[in-house]
Every structure is written in structure tokens, then in C-alpha cells.
Amino acid sequence: xxxxxxxxxxxxxxxxxxxxxxxxxxxxxxxxxxxxxxxxxxxxxxxxxxxxxxxxxxxxxxxxxxxxxxxxxxxxxxxxxxxxxxxxxxxxxxxxxxxxxxxxxxxxxxxxxxxxxxxxxxxxxxxxxxxxxxxxxxxxxxxxxxxxxxxxxxxxxxxxxxxxxxxxxxxxxxxxxxxxxxxxxxxxxxxxxxx
Numbered sequence: 417x418x419x420x421x422x423x424x425x426x427x428x429x430x431x432x433x434x435x436x437x438x439x440x441x442x443x444x445x446x447x448x449x450x451x452x453x454x455x456x457x458x459x460x461x462x463x464x465x466x467x468x469x470x471x472x473x474x475x476x477x478x479x480x481x482x483x484x485x486x487x488x489x490x491x492x493x494x495x496x497x498x499x500x501x502x503x504x505x506x507x508x509x510x511x512x513x514x515x516x517x518x519x520x521x522x523x524x525x526x527x528x529x530x531x532x533x534x535x536x537x538x539x540x541x542x543x544x545x546x547x548x549x550x551x552x553x554x555x556x557x558x559x560x561x562x563x564x565x566x567x568x569x570x571x572x573x574x575x576x577x578x579x580x581x582x583x584x585x586x587x588x589x590x591x592x593x594x595x596x597x598x599x600x601x602x603x604x605x606x607x608x609x610x611x
Contacts, residue, residue, distance in 0.1 A: 452593045459554050459585040466553035467581075470545055471498040474508065474537065481533050485526055487519045501541065503578055508538040546581075554585050
């Protein structure tokens with residue numbers, strides 16, 4: 417609840433918090449921090465587009481599969497699968513409960529078929545779709561995507577899993593811009609000048 421309230425407060429009026437954060441840096445570097453923060457915002461925007469692509473893909477795949485199986489309320493199940501896909505790994509599992517129940521009431525064998533179907537969809541989403549889409553949208557390598565989910569889930573639980581990819585996008589941007597470009601690349605430039 418605290419995280420949710422803080423997030424809403426930051427989203428309503430982010431500028432004072434941004435200015436306060438920038439002031440933690442020396443005066444000569446503040447304009448660069450502003451630039452990095454803008455790149456972080458762009459990266460998060462790309463991540464959001466990637467998440468929407470995943471949600472649409474999972475919703476479509478679930479809907480088509482359930483329609484082929486003849487499970488009632490296909491559209492409801494497909495929309496639910498797409499929306500719950502926003503929660504990595506856990507969301508697809510939760511989205512299987514309602515269609516399994518409806519399928520069981522229709523014909524018991526369909527519940528087993530839906531379970532198998534959703535397990536296949538979850539594996540496609542976890543091991544192919546998410547790493548591939550994130551590699552395209554925010555240039556996150558597939559291994560980095562999976563590792564970040566494991567890392568943040570281990571230390572922060574379910575909230576860490578939900579926030580793993582956006583935090584990884586921000587961390588990646590800061591490392592690339594402040595460490596690689598501003599520090600390490602600068603050493604190479606200074607070294608070549610001294611020679």
C-alpha cells in the first residue's frame with residue numbers, strides 16, 4: 417500500500433522530486449543528470465509499449481486456443497489473460513483459474529486441456545516472448561531479462577517481480593550513460609590525448 421501511495425504521489429507531480437534528485441549531484445553534472453533522467457523516461461515508455469505488445473499477444477493466443485477448445489466466455493478469458501500478463505510469471509497462472517473452472521463445468525476433460533494450454537502459453541511468454549520483446553523495445557538481452565526477474569523476486573518478493581523489468585531498464589540506462597559514457601569512455605579519450 418505504501419509503495420502504491422508513493423507511486424501515485426510521484427506521478428501526480430514528479431517535477432519537484434526530479435529537481436530534488438538532480439541537486440544531489442555537483443553543479444557541473446546536473447544538466448547531464450537531467451539528460452539521463454529523460455533517457456530513463458524514454459526507456460520506460462518503450463518498456464510500456466513492449467508490455468502492451470505482450471498483453472495483446474497473450475490475450476490473442478489465449479482467445480484463439482480457448483475458442484478451438486470450445487470453452488465458453490472466450491472473450492472474457494482472453495481479456496483477463498492479457499491484463500494479468502502484466503504480472504510476470506504469476507499473472508498467466510492466475511488467469512488460468514477462471515477458464516479452467518468454466519471448462520470443467522462444461523466438460524471435465526476441457527479443464528485439463530486448458531491447464532496444459534496455459535502452461536504452454538506461460539512458457540512461451542516467460543522464455544521467448546518477454547525476452548524477445550524486451551530485447552527489441554529496450555535493448556535488454558534475454559538473459560538479463562530473466563536474471564533481473566530472478567534477482568528482484570528473490571530479494572523483494574512479488575513486488576520485485578512486478579517491478580523487475582522497469583527497474584532493470586532504469587538501471588541499464590544509468591550504467592550505460594553515467595558509468596560507460598561519462599567515466600570509462602572518457603578515460604580512453606584522455607589516454608589517447610596524453611599519447
